[in-house]
Amino acid sequence: KNEVEQSPQNLTAQEGEFITINCSYSVGISALHWLQQHPGGGIVSLFMLSSGKKKHGRLIATINIQEKHSSLHITASHPRDSAVYICAVSTNTDKLIFGTGTRLQVFP
């Protein structure tokens, strides 16, 4: 069983739609990371959170530690948001444990 599970695996949306990507984890964590991977392969860190909620522009990330669940929301989605969104967790060691990613395509 994967320690970090994401859903959905693939997501298609029309421009302007509100998008939610979910992440569940089964290990104790010190922080949860949301990352964005573009078609060229590069990975960009979007959020790191250990409790509550963070917002950056049209992106919102929430985490519920008791339920071991996090969500990434994109408001007013745009074609440039098309990418793979990856949830990863850090435990009490140095490494990140990654989910399999959610491939998002936003059409005009």
Next chain:
Amino acid sequence: EPEVTQTPSHQVTQMGQEVILRCVPISNHLYFYWYRQILGQKVEFLVSFYNNEISEKSEIFDDQFSVERPDGSNFTLKIRSTKLEDSAMYFCASSLLAAANNEQFFGPGTRLTVL
């Protein structure tokens, strides 16, 4: 804005050859990491490095792999005798503090193709 850089962007090699992948982490960062992503699969941790020594490694990081920080700016991953299954995207990352509570900054990756 400071960034992690990696060279080369794409490396093609013959099976059995040695390859060295290079990374320049962000200058004031203290923790360094290598990850790999086989095509179509999730990103996997290989190794973390702090204070000039390996702090953690995965079961993937066997004797064929080694890391080094030769000159205080570069951070390298060496694969001694490449196998077909080493073909993957390799990402370097760095963080100011330990990953447990610190954001990691990723390089653009090196795509390694082993023929």
